[in-house]
Amino acid sequence: xxxxxxxxFDLKAVQPTNSISYGNASDQVIDFYxxxxxxxxLVVLIHGGFWRPEFDREHLSPLARALADLGWxxxxxxxxxxxxxxxxxxxxxxxxxxxxxxxxxxxxxxxHSVGGHLALLVxxxxxxxxxxxxxxxxxxxxxxxxxxxxxxxxDFLGAPAKLRPDLNPIELPPLKIKVHIIHGSADxxxxxxxxxxxxxxxxINSTDLLELENTGHFELIDPRSDIFSQICHELKVxxxxxxxxxxx
Numbered sequence: 001x002x003x004x005x006x007x008x009f010d011l012k013a014v015q016p017t018n019s020i021s022y023g024n025a026s027d028q029v030i031d032f033y034x035x036x037x038x039x040x041x042l043v044v045l046i047h048g049g050f051w052r053p054e055f056d057r058e059h060l061s062p063l064a065r066a067l068a069d070l071g072w073x074x075x076x077x078x079x080x081x082x083x084x085x086x087x088x089x090x091x092x093x094x095x096x097x098x099x100x101x102x103x104x105x106x107x108x109x110x111x112h113s114v115g116g117h118l119a120l121l122v123x124x125x126x127x128x129x130x131x132x133x134x135x136x137x138x139x140x141x142x143x144x145x146x147x148x149x150x151x152x153x154x155d156f157l158g159a160p161a162k163l164r165p166d167l168n169p170i171e172l173p174p175l176k177i178k179v180h181i182i183h184g185s186a187d188x189x190x191x192x193x194x195x196x197x198x199x200x201x202x203x204i205n206s207t208d209l210l211e212l213e214n215t216g217h218f219e220l221i222d223p224r225s226d227i228f229s230q231i232c233h234e235l236k237v238x239x240x241x242x243x244x245x246x247x248x
Contacts, residue, residue, distance in 0.1 A: 004188055008222040014061040016076070017068075022099045023092070030096055031057065031076040033068040041129060041242040042104040043067060043235065044097065045076045048113025050137075050152035051089060053081045059221070060112070066223035072235060075100050075107075079118075084158025086167055093118045094125065101126045108238045110231070112221050113137060113190060116181075120169040123177060129238040130178035132231065134220040135190045138198040140168040148190070170198050178241075179207040180234050182227065184215030 016031035045064055049055020057078045064074040077100075079092035100107055109131045111119035116136025123131040137143055140161040144153040157164055165171040179202075183195040192211060199209045212227065219225045 004216045011062040014065040033064040033074040042107045046111035046115030048115045050149040051156040124175045139170045174202040181209045187217045189217035
């Protein structure tokens, strides 16, 4: 099996403009990367790492800064990653989104890998303009069967995946907002077939998939890659909805 391009992890972490807490735990924090001026909606960035405690938001800070440099305000959220306690993770993403929605209004969710999984879980619960999911984990049962990342799903759930359909995007109703998935055909971390099956199962015009040839898992979050411009294009699609969104 060929190794994935992990050079994005060699990029130096970028300090945020400012940070806030949304709870008492050290991981209940939101980092903001803000342009000097903007009329664009807030992008809520959710990191991956197969829900494991050793992978935090830091590796997405270069992407957050690159988006802010193009005028997009970004909120990079952290969440608790406690083995066997998935409800803490989901509750944290929900709480962070509730705080951001209250303060900033309609947002765009941008999640990578299990960050995409979490975005698909909470996206319909808030006034979001849409979800952009990068190589999302959409099927917990198949991920468990394939033993992705050496038991990541079992560790995350602390129970068989079949017992938690509420946390399995492919078993949930379609989101009522626009969902755009970007996935590389050469992804060896999260098979692209997951996204194909998710799109087929949802079977609605508001959910679509862009397949990228010869692209792996981590290039999707590298601001130096060609994929970055595609992400920016998808953000601009949601910008029109934001500009037409009725004010409170």
